[in-house]
Amino acid sequence: MNFEHSPKAKEMMQRMEKFMHEHVFPLENILLKETRFDNGNWKTWKPDERIEVLKQKAKAEGLWNLFLPPLSGLSNAEYAPLAEISGHSLIAPEIFNCNAPDTGNMEVLWKYGNEEQKEKWLKPLLDGKIRSAFCMTEPDVASSDATNMQATITEDGDEIILNGTKWWSTGIGNPNCKVAIFMGLSNPDAHKYLRHSMVLVPLDAIGLTIERMLPVFGAYDPPYGHGEVSFKNVRLPKSAVIAGLGKGFEIAQGRLGPGRIHHCMRQIGAAERALKMMIERSMDRVAFGKPLVNLGGNRDIIANARIDIDMARLLVMKTAFLIDTVGTMGALSEVSQIKVVVPNIACRIIDEAMQMHGGKGMSNDTPLAAMYAYARILRLADGPDEVHRGVVARIELAKYKK
Ligand SMILES: Cc1cc2nc3c(=O)[nH]c(=O)nc-3n(C[C@H](O)[C@H](O)[C@H](O)COP(=O)(O)OP(=O)(O)OC[C@H]3O[C@@H](n4cnc5c(N)ncnc54)[C@H](O)[C@@H]3O)c2cc1C
Incomplete structure (x- = not known):
């Protein structure tokens, strides 16, 4: 490399x-x-x-x-x-x-x-002319297990009918959001990874209703939002299905590998900015006769942040290199490793930067509070930490199978 x-x-x-x-x-x-x-x-x-x-x-x-x-x-x-x-x-x-x-x-x-x-x-x-949403997660089932998805896709001649409720559909509050990818149960009797499908739903389809926006730590993130959306007998031509019925999981694999690494690449940037802000603040502000940087364990906090960012970046680069050379399937463990490591270190470093800013760190006078919320979300979105640790452990243990 x-x-x-x-x-x-x-x-x-x-x-x-x-x-x-x-x-x-x-x-x-x-x-x-x-x-x-x-x-x-x-x-x-x-x-x-x-x-x-x-x-x-x-x-x-x-x-x-x-x-x-x-x-x-x-x-x-x-x-x-x-x-x-x-x-x-x-x-x-x-x-x-x-x-x-x-x-x-x-x-x-x-x-x-x-x-x-x-x-x-x-x-x-x-072209950036419209925006889109991804509607997989459902309020009534543990959605970290995507095989649980129970919203339905029913065939009716040349058409399909969608029913169910989705939530945390990011971006759906934006008036420019014109289409959603809906994941639903289409083949309930098939193998568990062949039961679901993905469908393109225009946001003005009859029967689709955005019920409300969900706040994250009290903020709605306008004009994007995270919506709860109901689908009541939404009727679409079969041509709205992506790649055919039953292909939902195959597509999800293809979608989430690059998506996860992109989140992690950006979170390295967020952690780097938080470290910069933390250092600048701690050098400029004086308490008890010294710059904050020289008080208590603040130098250790800065050193540990630098060490963690550099380690995490190397792991992200290794994952990118593997995706480029052997493909997402050859980087499954690494994709899950970075998905655990990066949001966690970003959360911690942004939190420490907020602490160094005192009351200001809690306000909107700096971007830190919003950055923290985003990093924290990423410990859940696209798979909670625990699920990714499960993937890493499974791949690791498989090496020892007799
Ligand atoms: C701000 C935000 C934006 C989001 N955007 C989208 C979006 O655009 N589209 C979309 O479809 N979804 C989106 N999500 C949803 C997100 O992907 C889900 O919340 C996530 O997959 C977890 O599903 P769940 O909420 O049903 O939690 P559950 O599945 O109920 O899990 C709850 C907790 O159980 C524990 N757990 C689960 N599995 C295991 C395990 N194997 N081992 C140990 N512990 C475990 C974990 O602690 C986990 O956090 C978003 C979420 C948020 C908060």
């Missing part, structure tokens, strides 16, 4: 860093104070024009859709440092059209969509 970034990655890193400093951080400053806790009526949310302007700028500068290797020409190992840079700000991934859940959904359509589905949904998603 080569530890040097490629010349192409280096050149793009420079451009992306410049873009972040000139455009993203100044806007983030304004947006943090304005919107995160705006819990007003979600039905009146609007996409932010200032973000839309930056999206056009990023697109014009070629800092667009970098997550998709066949389009960007970047390997996962080359994309990793770019995703890390975008991870310094919560608003950056959308500006570069590299945000979840759209990236995962675009990957699904790229790999498994037919020509009609690509034309109708993938094209506008790649």
